[in-house]
Amino acid sequence: MVGQRQTVAFLGPKASYTHQATLECFDESVYDFAPQISIEDVFQAVQSDAAHRGVVPFENSTNGSVVFTLDLFADLPNRYPDILVCGEVYIGVNHCLLGHAQKLAVTVSSGSGSPESSGRATPTTSAPNPAVPRTVPLMDLKHVKKLYSHPQAWGQCKTFLSGYLKGVERQDVSSTSKAAELVAQDTGGTSAAISSRIAAKIHHLDLLASGIEDFPDNTTRFFVLRKASADASAQSSDSENHIDTNMDEDMSRYKTLVSFTVDHNDPGALAESLAVFKPYKLNLTSINARPSGIVPWNYIFFVEIKGRRLEKDGAVNAALKDLGDTAKGWRWLGSWKSEL
Template sequence: MTQGKSLPDLADVRKEIDQIDQQLHQLINQRAKCAQQVAQVKVAEDGKDAVFYRPEREAQVLRAVMERNQGPLSNEEIARLFREIMSACLALERPIKVAYLGPEGTFTQQATLKHFGHSAISVPFAAIDEVFREVEAGAVDYGVVPIENSTEGVISHTLDSFMDSGLQISGEVVLRIHQHLLLGENTRPDKISTIYSHTSSLAQCRKWLDAHYPGAERVAMPSNAEAARKVKSEWHSAAIAGDMAADLYGLKRLAENIEDTPDNSTRFLIIGRETVPASGDDKTSLMISMRNLPGALHQILEPFNKHKIDLTRIESRPSRSGAWNYVFFVDFNGHIDEARVQPVLKEVGENAADMKVLGSYPQGVL
């Protein structure tokens, strides 16, 4: 029998961990002191107009963290750790206040914490247009709203809110959506007669529900968190919701990951009042109103093809200016300040009845 390599002494390994923890502690506090110095400089230079949260800077830092990572922690895991450190340091400069589509326990809250970290002050609102209004009024610094789901498509309420808003998109975050069937303590699994959830969540789990609970009534709720709250004290009912709602309302997970599509994800937008400088890997969103003429869609798309700009999404919504007129929402890779993008904006603007830049912002890192 060949003798293998001897294992290290457990006490020695623990001693090394303690030493590393002490070094990490010192370095984190050192970083926090630097953040306080940054705040002092910003206040001295800009006074009450000082901007503490810089989306492009945070994206650059997180990209650098992932690029230099050598494991064994994954790139995403190490970036999450740094996100929380950055969030805590930013709170020392000035706590950031963020509105999100609530109530507590929604996937939008989960996306908010993923993007801003747990040191941000997150405030729930009942509707997407309320989130827009709070940001516009300056009551909060930023808002987080869903824009599209990989299974169910675009969130029309968010697109419609941009038609009347002067806000800018300052970031995006993509969240992997896991749906669970949740029960309160009063319900037995074999007695479920009603299943509550948001319309989109019910749609994302349609095949699973058909196979496992074909006779149960499916009732749409304003949010999956509301569904979870309802079944906490109700008999013979279940909710479809995510981890945050399950933990918040103390529900049992009868079945996990019941979504029909394995890669089910939702993209969320960060909305704010300021434009965002280029970060080096950016995306731009436009809202384009076209004249009701033949070839209108071609006039939108051709400049992107001509100048080799990668379109990532195009959606249409009925215009409020007249019947059968449409507004197009377009996303493409690039920042409006890039020289290669300028000719595209010029040509699209010349052909459109109106063109509005909704924002250039860092592509989602996490």
């Protein structure tokens, strides 16, 4: 329909970090935003044409890759054969502890800890000098009996949690904003969420602590997803699938994601598959592995390289042709402009 607004699906609810990433990429006055409950729901929305684009978290600078997203790219049940990455965005992540204030804490000097704790975890043989959190609680945390957040957040806030909330029950939820929503519904007031400052405003929660991430430059990378045309799953090369038609000397400005499997009984199969990129001077920027789901202790590998797939010829196409000779199977998952 002419003039119909296109939809962008993202991991919701609103106020999630993925929502912030979506706002960075798309103009809300032009697109309809559709928050989804899970990352898989975003994949499904794009695959089914319910959404023109999708935005999902892929990797965090502190805690590594988002395994939920990797597993969906692995796509063992073959539910999302047409999903491609067409863009990326980096969002700085400033985690806060949100909840219900009980009483004000006694003022403490910066970096010295709260009245109840120094913030330093108990020394052990393996960690005789544990780190001290970068921040101190703004309020007393004795009443907090349960924590909610996305699984990635635990690993990004390990020092603060070990120093001030060690032993408190943790509950994984689909997003940090969902965590804030659940805490807002807690009439007992004994739960807290690792979430964003904007989520505190939306859900009318108190800021119990701010900047609780381990590193000040904590950043998450998000992928923008699109659906390929009907023949893209057969690895065709056409402009409709965003395979560029022009040679570009500065290939370092672009990235490409590829997945592949190897014969685990063939010595050197993985090394040979990774080596196909070197003759074409394609720099591997990351490699991940996930269980194949077919044979125990067999894996599907993901490599990200600098460069983009062109319509004809080009270094990436040549390397992928060689990969077909060394790997059991491979799949091009998209090429896009680097925003790093």
